Amino acid sequence: MSEHEQIKAALAELAAIDAETVKLGQISSLLHWDLETQIPSGGVPQRAEQLSYLSGLIHDTATQPRIGELLDILTFGGIPVDSLEDLDWRRVRAAKRSYDQDVKLPKAHVEEESRVTSLANHAWAEARANNDFASYAPHLEKIVELNRKTAEYLGYADHPYDALLDRFEQGMTVKTLDRVFGEMREKLVALVQRIAAQPQVRTDFLTRSYPADKQEGFSRRIAAELGYDFSRGYLTTSAHPFTIDLSSDDVRITTRYEENYLPTALFGTIHEAGHALYELGFADEIKNTGVAGGTSLGIHESQSRFWENLVGRSRAFWQRYYGDLQEVFPEQLADVELEEFYRGINNVQPSLIRVEADEVTYGLHVILRYEIEKQLVTGDLAVQDLPAAWNSRMQEFLGIVPSDDRDGVLQDVHWSHGAIGYFPTYALGNLYGAQFTAAMEAKLGSLDPLIRGGEFTRILDWLRGSIHVHGLCKTPAELLHDITGQELQAQPFVDYLQQKYGEIYGL
Amino acid sequence: MSEHEQIKAALAELAAIDAETVKLGQISSLLHWDLETQIPSGGVPQRAEQLSYLSGLIHDTATQPRIGELLDILTFGGIPVDSLEDLDWRRVRAAKRSYDQDVKLPKAHVEEESRVTSLANHAWAEARANNDFASYAPHLEKIVELNRKTAEYLGYADHPYDALLDRFEQGMTVKTLDRVFGEMREKLVALVQRIAAQPQVRTDFLTRSYPADKQEGFSRRIAAELGYDFSRGYLTTSAHPFTIDLSSDDVRITTRYEENYLPTALFGTIHEAGHALYELGFADEIKNTGVAGGTSLGIHESQSRFWENLVGRSRAFWQRYYGDLQEVFPEQLADVELEEFYRGINNVQPSLIRVEADEVTYGLHVILRYEIEKQLVTGDLAVQDLPAAWNSRMQEFLGIVPSDDRDGVLQDVHWSHGAIGYFPTYALGNLYGAQFTAAMEAKLGSLDPLIRGGEFTRILDWLRGSIHVHGLCKTPAELLHDITGQELQAQPFVDYLQQKYGEIYGL
Numbered sequence A, B: 001m002s003e004h005e006q007i008k009a010a011l012a013e014l015a016a017i018d019a020e021t022v023k024l025g026q027i028s029s030l031l032h033w034d035l036e037t038q039i040p041s042g043g044v045p046q047r048a049e050q051l052s053y054l055s056g057l058i059h060d061t062a063t064q065p066r067i068g069e070l071l072d073i074l075t076f077g078g079i080p081v082d083s084l085e086d087l088d089w090r091r092v093r094a095a096k097r098s099y100d101q102d103v104k105l106p107k108a109h110v111e112e113e114s115r116v117t118s119l120a121n122h123a124w125a126e127a128r129a130n131n132d133f134a135s136y137a138p139h140l141e142k143i144v145e146l147n148r149k150t151a152e153y154l155g156y157a158d159h160p161y162d163a164l165l166d167r168f169e170q171g172m173t174v175k176t177l178d179r180v181f182g183e184m185r186e187k188l189v190a191l192v193q194r195i196a197a198q199p200q201v202r203t204d205f206l207t208r209s210y211p212a213d214k215q216e217g218f219s220r221r222i223a224a225e226l227g228y229d230f231s232r233g234y235l236t237t238s239a240h241p242f243t244i245d246l247s248s249d250d251v252r253i254t255t256r257y258e259e260n261y262l263p264t265a266l267f268g269t270i271h272e273a274g275h276a277l278y279e280l281g282f283a284d285e286i287k288n289t290g291v292a293g294g295t296s297l298g299i300h301e302s303q304s305r306f307w308e309n310l311v312g313r314s315r316a317f318w319q320r321y322y323g324d325l326q327e328v329f330p331e332q333l334a335d336v337e338l339e340e341f342y343r344g345i346n347n348v349q350p351s352l353i354r355v356e357a358d359e360v361t362y363g364l365h366v367i368l369r370y371e372i373e374k375q376l377v378t379g380d381l382a383v384q385d386l387p388a389a390w391n392s393r394m395q396e397f398l399g400i401v402p403s404d405d406r407d408g409v410l411q412d413v414h415w416s417h418g419a420i421g422y423f424p425t426y427a428l429g430n431l432y433g434a435q436f437t438a439a440m441e442a443k444l445g446s447l448d449p450l451i452r453g454g455e456f457t458r459i460l461d462w463l464r465g466s467i468h469v470h471g472l473c474k475t476p477a478e479l480l481h482d483i484t485g486q487e488l489q490a491q492p493f494v495d496y497l498q499q500k501y502g503e504i505y506g507l
Helices: A003-037 A041-062 A065-074 A086-104 A107-130 A133-154 A160-168 A174-196 A212-226 A262-279 A297-311 A315-328 A338-344 A359-378 A383-398 A424-444 A447-452 A456-466 A468-473 A476-484 A491-505 B003-037 B041-062 B065-074 B086-104 B107-130 B133-154 B160-168 B174-196 B212-226 B262-279 B297-311 B315-328 B338-344 B359-378 B383-398 B424-444 B447-452 B456-466 B468-473 B476-484 B491-505
Strands: A235-237 A243-247 A250-255 B235-237 B243-247 B250-255
Touching (some): A003 A243, A003 A250, A003 B003, A041 A086, A041 B003, A065 A086, A086 A468, A107 A133, A133 A160, A133 A359, A160 A174, A160 A359, A160 A424, A174 A383, A174 A424, A174 A491, A212 A235, A212 A262, A212 A315, A250 A262, A250 B041, A262 A297, A297 A424, A315 A447, A359 A383, A424 A447, A424 A476, A424 A491, A447 A456, A456 A476, B003 B041, B003 B065, B003 B086, B003 B243, B003 B250, B041 B086, B041 B107, B065 B086, B086 B133, B107 B133, B133 B383, B160 B359, B174 B359, B174 B383, B212 B262, B212 B315, B212 B456, B243 B262, B250 B262, B297 B424, B297 B447, B297 B456, B297 B476, B315 B338, B315 B447, B359 B383, B359 B424, B424 B456, B424 B491, B447 B456, B456 B468
Parallel strands (some): A235 A250, B235 B250
Antiparallel strands (some): A243 A250
């Protein structure tokens, strides 16, 4: 075989293995989807067996030595060979990153992680219910220890936390986060304090009685009008809303209808639809392949939060839809003006629970977790001292302290899943989103008239062409650079908040 | 290793492989469940890819040569070794039967079958829509040819159709079917003719307007009261009702609400719940193993049709529930007496479509298909002559002839799936059911007072202990013999029909 033929054959063989891994992953997603939305309680134990077996199959398929041999043919010194077409070059690069990471982690380590987190997840749920951090602490200690090992296996240049971050946000580092989060933290704390000193907005109407079936009808309508195609998706309910791709043309979302709190489903559905629009937007030639995926959790969150906040919580959006919402809930909203509604759904208020936080305070919840995680990984903070560290930062950032750990350090599920380095991506989504929006507006003009006119297709088309089509073919940093010409920055997001909330609170 | 240790090790290794095959089968079932009940249209093509890939995995797992080696250790001359415990002996026997069948069919043949039936299924749907048998005939010819080859691969003693039958109903033969179906046919034709000569029953109320949500509420209640445990099951809708086991504690059913025909969902739900009760009744020690399954399609059908017809269409059942049904549908049933309702749901009427046929004519639809299938397999009937053969038998058996093939030879999906030898199991279910019922009544006394008193647990307990717990550990013939001391007979079913319908129609 000529070198050209050899490369062609290697590409084809790699694609065939890739197709198997992708299918197994999609099948595993269906098992999770069913587990979260529909399974009868009796089916849960055997479902766990099915999932565990499938994980093993996926691991075996994704780490088979033949992949390493094929990647050796297709790369020199870790860089894909120059003669590849651009798309193939990017596929090979993504496959190499994924394979290199997978094989660095010994199977025994991965299995240990699975065992520890299964137990930890159960222990966390109990500890949270009983407000008993001490019973969870030994599990968390193991998880921190496992993450330290993971960092050593994966390797890093400057900081062990970099290795953990990189799993969720390729290329992200402590150095970058310290810079942008430091700036954010200072400016957000100041903004929260200035807002607190102003007259507060009216929110009483948000907690009136909103029947679930009417919320559902409105949520479905909004999701569809934003561009979520129900012939390629499905909406149902689950305890914790999520988005899941069962294939590149079957991306499903869940929401939760709180009958006494309108914003949960209203903005939760838009948020998940935002995630789904990303997963539904990959170019045809990469659908159902290893590069059909969000390029990072931060970029994913930039999409969900863009639709939820920049679109869904904008005045223009409610100029379009508030009359319709009043028609659905005539009694509940009879005494509420459009402007009152707009301000109410943008109420800024220091609160204890991250997932219920507003746009301004949200980032501070994330930065708190980031700072704590870094210290846990380096050993500068012991697990037993976590509650105190949590509470003192809450006081410092938001001026409030939880009365118990249930509403403090025990509130999030993530650590019990073994995920350290995940939280920062939530705040990165806001930063990316603000930078992308500036680029979009440079191209399309102000978004307000588009939103007010329901021209969501123009917005979605821009996101598709600039972000979605690429899937994993571009890294987060490449996407950001190609779209904005910039590196990651906090200022555009801070500017956005200062302008929006300055106006709402008359600063 | 001693022989004892060697056998113990072989059993453990076989069980481990079995657990993998079972899990893959359950996972495949979930993919089917989702495909039939929930998938958005966009997800269908990739789902087909996932399913096809999974079939390959299952085939590879179930036919790995190591199974043959283990079975060689555990059997002499095809019979499990004597030193095995009874349950192990039965497991090995079932594993051997399954493995021997699987390896007899060459992979190329199985793949050819998959290709041909995918196309045939599509062609059938088109042909049925267009009432165009000629366009489907070439596909059916291939399917008949493939089934002939399957029979040769599997082997048979007397008749090639025996090999096909055996796949769905272990041990069943043309010899046995000719005997019982011959007897049935003669007696049913006579009964239908005698009924036709009598005054007919009132049925107008069955086609009134019955809102789906109210049907659903009633269906769920009945299913639960019969013993279908919703913590181990799930009920939803699909185009063609079915039952599917996603594990031994997660067996789901579907139904279809026809707003202008009450019996469809009412009896369809009970029918599927009957299938599900079987799958939910395996002994704990065989749950989620290769012997956790209905022992044959005929035995399965005996359970579904027992609950649907012997319970659900009995006078005693409606003595219990008719008042409740009238409360749910007060206007629709205001002018209908209990006795009129009972007779209406048991209306006997020669009709064209098998799935809509009553208890008396149903068997004739099946025997017609059986006779035709036998001739197709032997070559005594050419595919092109099928419509004429169909119509002449309809005339002979039921005195009616379809005006087009859509309501005749094109009505069933089964052949397009490649299934020849499947139809007889539908009628066998009725025969088994009548024989089982006689044994049950010998133990519990007449079922009428139990049904009238809602003591379904006593009935279900008998079925569980006698039939369900065994799963595949007993063959259909063993079950029948152990419960009734008899071989398969047509007379008990014919007696049941003659008594029930003799009374309804005043014969």
